[in-house]
Amino acid sequence: xxxxxxxxxxxxxxxxxxxxxxxxxxxxxxxxxxxxxxxxxxxxxxxxxxxxxxxxxxxxxxxxxxxxxxxxxxxxxxxxxxxxxxxxxxxxxxxxxxxxxxxxxxxxxxxxxxxxxxxxxxxxxxxxxxxxxxxxxxxxxxxxxxxxxxxxxxxxxxxxxxxxxxxxxxxxxxxxxxxxxxxxxxxxxxxxxxxxxxxxxxxxxxxxxxxxxxxxxxxxxxxxxxxxxxxxxxxxxxxxxxxxxxxxxxxxxxxxxxxxxxxxxxxxxxxxxxxxxxxxxxxxxxxxxxxxxxxxxxxxxxxxxxxxxxxxxxxxxxxxxxxxxxxxxxxxxxxxxxxxxxxxxxxxxxxxxxxxxxxxxxxxxxxxxxxxxxxxxxxxxxxxxxxxxxxxxxxxxxxxxxxxxxxxxxxxxxxxxxxxxxxxxxxxxxxxxxxxxxxxxxxxxxxxxxxxxxxxxxxxxxxxxxxxxxxxxx
Numbered sequence: 078x079x080x081x082x083x084x085x086x087x088x089x090x091x092x093x094x095x096x097x098x099x100x101x102x103x104x105x106x107x108x109x110x111x112x113x114x115x116x117x118x119x120x121x122x123x124x125x126x127x128x129x130x131x132x133x134x135x136x137x138x139x140x141x142x143x144x145x146x147x148x149x150x151x152x153x154x155x156x157x158x159x160x161x162x163x164x165x166x167x168x169x170x171x172x173x174x175x176x177x178x179x180x181x182x183x184x185x186x187x188x189x190x191x192x193x194x195x196x197x198x199x200x201x202x203x204x205x206x207x208x209x210x211x212x213x214x215x216x217x218x219x220x221x222x223x224x225x226x227x228x229x230x231x232x233x234x235x236x237x238x239x240x241x242x243x244x245x246x247x248x249x250x251x252x253x254x255x256x257x258x259x260x261x262x263x264x265x266x267x268x269x270x271x272x273x274x275x276x277x278x279x280x281x282x283x284x285x286x287x288x289x290x291x292x293x294x295x296x297x298x299x300x301x302x303x304x305x306x307x308x309x310x311x312x313x314x315x316x317x318x319x320x321x322x323x324x325x326x327x328x329x330x331x332x333x334x335x336x337x338x339x340x341x342x343x344x345x346x347x348x349x350x351x352x353x354x355x356x357x358x359x360x361x362x363x364x365x366x367x368x369x370x371x372x373x374x375x376x377x378x379x380x381x382x383x384x385x386x387x388x389x390x391x392x393x394x395x396x397x398x399x400x401x402x403x404x405x406x407x408x409x410x411x412x413x414x415x416x417x418x419x420x421x422x423x424x425x426x427x428x429x430x431x432x433x434x435x436x437x438x439x440x441x442x443x444x445x446x447x448x449x450x451x452x453x454x455x456x457x458x459x460x461x462x463x464x465x466x467x468x469x470x471x472x473x474x475x476x477x478x479x480x481x482x483x484x485x486x487x488x489x490x491x492x493x494x495x496x497x498x499x500x501x502x503x504x505x506x507x508x509x510x511x512x513x514x515x516x517x518x519x520x521x522x523x524x525x526x527x528x529x530x531x532x533x534x535x536x537x538x539x540x541x542x543x544x545x546x547x548x549x550x551x
Contacts, residue, residue, distance in 0.1 A: 105200040107210075117144060138180030145189040154262065155271050157246065160187040172226045174216055175206060192223065220271070237272075238299055238308065248299070269293040283324030284331065286316035306330035321359040326398030326417060335398075353391040364474035365391065368460075379432050382419055394419055394429060449528035458525070475512065479519040489545055495519065503548045509536060 114121045119133040137143045142158050162169055162185070171177075178186040193204045194211040202208035207216025207223055217223040228235070237247035245252050248268055253259040261268060270276075273293075281290055293299075294310075301308040307330040314333065317323050325331035335352055337343050344352050350369055357364045371388045372378055382393050396417040422428035444457045455463055458478050460470040471478050476495050488494055498505065498515040505511060505521070512518040519525075522544070523534045535544045 107200045140178045140188045140190050266292045286320050321356040349390050364477050446528045448526045475518045506547050
């Protein structure tokens with residue numbers, strides 16, 4: 078019975094190597110599938126006859142690491158080889174579903190094939206046993222579950238970042254010596270991902286001060302203690318402290334961007350608006366869209382929305398940006414999905430405005446029509462009446478003034494156009510007005526004083542494609 082099962086198992090393995098991958102399922106081919114059988118086997122396995130116990134191998138038994146090391150050097154090992162269960166290693170246990178070495182040279186030791194199934198249908202999961210593509214693909218839900226097979230449930234408590242002498246061996250092939258280059262095995266982010274898992278692109282969004290995407294150690298120092306947030310490098314703090322495009326909101330590790338010190342405490346300055354404007358007033362990210370003035374007579378600020386000396390601040394309408402539960406004394410502080418707006422309603426961006434402003438006063442107003450017809454409406458956008466001759470002062474950043482009413486949408490080429498021109502960019506015709514510092518604004522391309530909105534109010538354009546070709550040559 079056992080031989081029949083073993084024969085069937087070998088048949089499934091060999092067949093799987095030649096089956097086409099399910100559409101969209103495999104992204105990395107198994108490199109072993111491209112090898113001739115005799116590259117590893119002394120004789121070609123006989124399909125339907127040989128079993129895992131009768132096939133032979135090149136100069137060694139099939140579970141001895143020397144066979145794998147013909148191609149894979151020792152630097153490729155995530156896990157030490159030749160390890161046996163030892164009472165001196167608390168927390169380890171014999172695996173129930175992973176094979177230890179059986180041949181005399183490696184009996185009961187951890188070997189390459191303990192964790193890897195060499196004939197997996199694809200390499201999407203590093204040929205790991207119990208993962209998709211292996212012979213028994215549903216044994217483990219995650220790679221961490223596979224590790225727990227031997228290391229038990231408290232694996233997370235035994236960190237290679239602990240700093241004791243035994244920790245070095247997990248990441249370094251040779252114990253580091255002062256003044257000597259440290260050899261890491263395997264090199265790069267794969268070693269970190271073994272425990273922490275791969276990080277998606279949004280892991281870096283808004284928090285990478287480097288010009289390029291970094292490996293893990295570009296921002297994190299694995300030798301820092303737990304008292305350093307996320308074990309971030311000291312020079313990371315130096316790089317990001319003055320960055321105005323980083324997004325510290327909802328990130329416990331970036332409290333220092335607004336607060337004095339690394340943990341929540343007093344703000345870096347007494348003026349909360351100035352702290353926010355360090356970034357939001359830079360012109361490089363969205364800025365404020367509401368005047369920070371004393372609350373006018375006749376307006377009532379909702380209860381719990383803070384003001385300072387009777388004047389509005391950024392946090393009057395916006396939550397400070399902490400993750401839920403991080404605000405001292407307010408563990409249930411809600412956090413909205415967009416703009417951290419208080420009182421926001423999903424799908425209704427202007428709902429927060431109507432907490433103070435009468436909806437019937439603002440609904441249906443179109444400043445473009447009013448300006449085109451020489452009616453009122455100028456002060457919706459301009460801080461000073463244009464009749465005075467001063468036309469370049471607005472109630473907020475001009476781009477944000479526009480976004481206060483106009484939702485963001487995809488521009489041609491799916492590219493954000495509101496940038497500062499560099500010498501490498503195409504020149505902008507003189508007919509298109511730039512903002513201060515050669516900055517493209519919404520009003521560079523769109524004329525807010527014309528009506529109707531045909532062709533998106535593009536300046537002097539009868540057809541959008543021809544307008545784009547003023548700067549972009551096809």
